[in-house]
Amino acid sequence: MQSKIKTKDFIRDLRNRLLISYDNQIDQANNIARYIVESILSYSSNDLIIKDEIFISQNDLNKINYIIDRHVNYNMPIQYLFGTVDFLDLKLNIEPPILIPRQETEYWVYELINKIKKIETLKLNILDLCTGSGCIALAFAKEFKNSFIYAIDISQQACNLTSKNAEKNNINNIKIINSDLYNKLENIKFDIILSNPPYISLEQYKNLDPMVKDWEDINALVAEDNGLKIIKRIVAQSNHWLRRNSEFEIYNIPQLVLEIDFTQGQSVSNLLLNNGFSRAKIVKDLFGKDRVVEGYL
Secondary structure (H helix, E strand, O other): OEEEEEHHHHHHHHHHHHHHHHOOOHHHHHHHHHHHHHHHHOOOHHHHHHOOEEEEEHHHHHHHHHHHHHHHHOOOOHHHHHOEEEEOOEEEEOOOOOOOOOHHHHHHHHHHHHHHOOOOOOOOEEEEEOOOOOHHHHHHHHHOOOOEEEEEEOOHHHHHHHHHHHHHOOOOOEEEEEOOOOOOOOOOOEOEEEEOOOOEOHHHHHOOOHHHHOOOOHHHHEOHHHHOHHHHHHHHHHHHHEOOOHHHHHOOOOOEEEEOOOOOHHHHHHHHHOOOOOEEEEEEOOOOOEEEEEEEO
16 A cells, blocks of 8 residues: 655655754755655656655555665664665666765776777776775776776775675776785786775774774775875885886876875875886876876876
């Protein structure tokens, strides 16, 4: 049996229940409320604008109440509750404690893909370290079908999830390796190395939102040495695994791309310059914060 309810009233009530998790930021809570309703009831965002009333079954109402309870009272991220996340044109499965892909990562991946599209011969070897859900590796694999991507993570669960996501998105030009960074790589050279490594310091971690601390893998977030330990290991060995690509030089495309904390730009740039890179460039995210350091051979 279905009940008929006023759309605006229902969204407002859900929003008010969510406000505590979003520091009373009405717009953010409202967006989450709408997303929950759209997902459970299979409505589009336009439906919720156009329809004065919507129909809801008791079963669907129970699902919505369960999601809000887990989200508000147990700090469980919405992405884990629904088990999926969009990343560019990928539909990815996501599960705790694998790192949830962020908008900031999606932004730089999109920008870099568009840069690389300028190259005429798109038969590249691409390495993605600390792949997590596989979002970066799979985005490149889907876009550059004649290239081959190696996706590496120290977590077997992350590797398994990346494999599922490759199958879900019908992607075959990828090899997934359970390894501590470069340790289990074959004797191969890459045109570009990408990574969103652990880069948060332990001090920063203590102040993170409970939705992050309570659910996402600390090993995917935190690194020793003020968040730089893994980055230093990646950079130190990167030259051994990279081959010069003249087209990259012509089109001003980096051969090492590292996501960073916004406080680490200068430190990581200096690290690249001290490890054989001729140039390093700090790239800001869509919020104007330092988010990526690019290395050029």
